[in-house]
Amino acid sequence: MFNARLDQLPAYPFPRLATLLDGIEPGQPPLVMSIGEPQHEPPAMITEAMVKHASLWHKYPPGAGTPELRDAIKNWLDRRYNLPKGMIDRDDHVLPVAGTREALYLIATTVIPQDQPGPKPKVLLPNPFYQVYCGAAVLNDAEMVPLAAGPENGFLPDLDQIDAKDLDACALFFLCSPANPQGAIASRAYLEQIISLARKHDFVLAMDECYADIYDSTAPTGALEICAAQGGNMDNILVFHSLSKRSSAPGLRSGFVAGDAKIVKRFTALRSYCSATIPMPVMAASTALWNDDAHAEANRDIYRAKIDIAEEVFGNRFGFYRPPGGFFLWLDVGDDEAATRKIWKESGVKVIPGSYLSLTDANGNNPGKRFIRIALVHDLETTREGLTRIAKALES
Numbered sequence: 362m363f364n365a366r367l368d369q370l371p372a373y374p375f376p377r378l379a380t381l382l383d384g385i386e387p388g389q390p391p392l393v394m395s396i397g398e399p400q401h402e403p404p405a406m407i408t409e410a411m412v413k414h415a416s417l418w419h420k421y422p423p424g425a426g427t428p429e430l431r432d433a434i435k436n437w438l439d440r441r442y443n444l445p446k447g448m449i450d451r452d453d454h455v456l457p458v459a460g461t462r463e464a465l466y467l468i469a470t471t472v473i474p475q476d477q478p479g480p481k482p483k484v485l486l487p488n489p490f491y492q493v494y495c496g497a498a499v500l501n502d503a504e505m506v507p508l509a510a511g512p513e514n515g516f517l518p519d520l521d522q523i524d525a526k527d528l529d530a531c532a533l534f535f536l537c538s539p540a541n542p543q544g545a546i547a548s549r550a551y552l553e554q555i556i557s558l559a560r561k562h563d564f565v566l567a568m569d570e571c572y573a574d575i576y577d578s579t580a581p582t583g584a585l586e587i588c589a590a591q592g593g594n595m596d597n598i599l600v601f602h603s604l605s606k607r608s609s610a611p612g613l614r615s616g617f618v619a620g621d622a623k624i625v626k627r628f629t630a631l632r633s634y635c636s637a638t639i640p641m642p643v644m645a646a647s648t649a650l651w652n653d654d655a656h657a658e659a660n661r662d663i664y665r666a667k668i669d670i671a672e673e674v675f676g677n678r679f680g681f682y683r684p685p686g687g688f689f690l691w692l693d694v695g696d697d698e699a700a701t702r703k704i705w706k707e708s709g710v711k712v713i714p715g716s717y718l719s720l721t722d723a724n725g726n727n728p729g730k731r732f733i734r735i736a737l738v739h740d741l742e743t744t745r746e747g748l749t750r751i752a753k754a755l756e757s
């Protein structure tokens with residue numbers, strides 16, 4: 362009756378966390394810092410645009426988005442990455458999606474060859490990783506190749522260590538920069554190398570850049586900037602962006618995919634059979650958000666202030682470092698599950714064990730095992746309170 366591949370999916374991190382903490386009474390009022398759900402006030406322009414366009418609720422939204430939304434996205438890409446005029450065509454290279462989660466899943470259905478003779482195609486992914494990459498690989502019958510992304514290699518997969526056979530069999534490579542959970546940012550040289558691997562071994566590089574506008578000191582380089590320096594060649598490359606983090610609007614369900622025109626075309630065709638489209642009033646709000654950078658800058662300032670607080674609270678303890686991008690702390694606590702239970706019991710703060718965000722590799726190593734992830738998604742005061750409580754629990 363059921364798709365047997367569903368049984369191959371690892372348990373999702375949040376139900377696992379609920380089981381881990383089941384029966385433990387929190388010692389203080391509960392505070393959830395396990396989920397990366399931004400709690401900053403969403404910009405007023407969302408409601409304004411939705412009200413203004415409320416007459417459009419009766420319309421089926423176009424799957425490829427409105428031209429206004431695609432224009433706004435194109436213009437944002439041009440501004441954010443200083444792309445040359447004419448490189449991005451709003452109709453050929455940009456596809457709005459109802460949040461990047463579903464797009465990151467469906468890109469696998471679009472590009473992983475099915476029913477071909479011989480060994481399964483491979484999906485390469487960083488380890489730890491955003492869980493949807495794993496679901497996308499497993500349910501599309503690919504073999505996952507987790508690539509350790511620990512402190513020893515700057516929290517990004519070591520591209521020089523990847524087996525050439527894995528690269529040859531690779532259909533899809535997920536990379537996240539800034540990375541969830543570690544906050545690492547791929548350098549220009551790193552992106553150049555992975556892009557050249559994508560073309561040499563003919564796989565699709567899915568660059569998850571949904572934290573691109575949340576950074577500490579330096580704006581992360583985007584994969585399209587490398588393409589721009591190569592005369593605008595976007596072959597094999599797709600970038601994924603979202604308003605969930607940039608605009609503190611995870612409930613809006615709005616993001617986009619951009620890049621290689623031939624993949625965008627096939628992806629659009631697939632999506633017309635199965636995808637949620639963005640409702641018209643939500644497209645209007647999304648258009649306003651991509652057209653505005655001031656709110657994203659103000660948002661980034663709040664995250665930076667929270668990293669300052671975290672630095673004050675943790676100093677150089679528990680492997681604390683200022684994450685260059687994103688809004689997570691990735692602390693080295695020795696035993697992730699024991700620390701998570703202790704923090705909950707003594708301080709009432711919910712964090713997530715790093716091993717729940719990582720796979721155990723063929724040698725039995727789980728690169729998340731020593732770490733916990735803390736999401737800095739609350740206001741400044743709540744964040745200080747939560748981090749202070751966590752530090753106290755870890756110290757005792």
Ligand SMILES: Cc1ncc(COP(=O)(O)O)c(C=O)c1O
Pocket residue numbers: 397459460461462463465491537541569571602603604605611614615616
């Ligand atoms: C790394 C990463 N990619 C993608 C997503 C999906 O974001 P959304 O579907 O809200 O655009 C998330 C959400 O937490 C994420 O952390």
